[in-house]
């Protein structure tokens with residue numbers, strides 16, 4: 001069954017979704033897929049099977065914990081999406097990023113140009129994944145749900161994934177393509193050697209974010225900055 005409370009236009013989404021698996025790791029791709037199929041165990045689902053269990057949202061304690069609530073309508077999560085879209089704007093400075101809405105969050109493929117797929121798929125995929133991870137911490141470990149913790153988790157996922165994409169671009173000799181997509185952002189600077197020479201000295205990627213996000217990472221491979 002497709003998500004009843006996500007308010008999504010489904011036209012063409014499955015075709016576009018093929019891009020996701022080329023960009024995200026399998027776990028996050030599968031999660032997005034399950035999300036689109038409403039196949040995620042939230043309080044409302046559990047309550048449906050066992051009415052003795054409350055369907056109240058574990059994060060805000062007000063509202064029914066449906067998939068749509070957990071990933072969008074919940075007050076604490078909604079604030080997070082505003083910040084996610086700020087980051088998106090910084091990563092894609094040449095494109096006017098839309099105001100976040102649930103329908104765009106779930107199906108961003110129609111609202112962003114294809115050329116920006118690596119950016120918006122990474123950002124949306126890991127934003128949803130971060131909400132889910134933190135939610136599991138609340139459920140199974142009794143951890144509090146803090147916006148700050150959510151942001152930090154999200155940023156660490158995004159930054160390490162950007163590094164992964166960069167490394168795989170180096171291996172596949174596609175650094176120019178990587179720079180074309182990510183290099184527009186003032187947050188990301190790439191200095192690399194894999195494009196120019198066989199020297200293994202310099203492979204250095206430093207994505208960072210201004211303002212609230214601060215610096216994400218300074219990453220250096222085992223062979224140093226050169």
Ligand SMILES: [Zn+2]
Nearest residue numbers: 057059060074
């Ligand atoms: Zn809530």
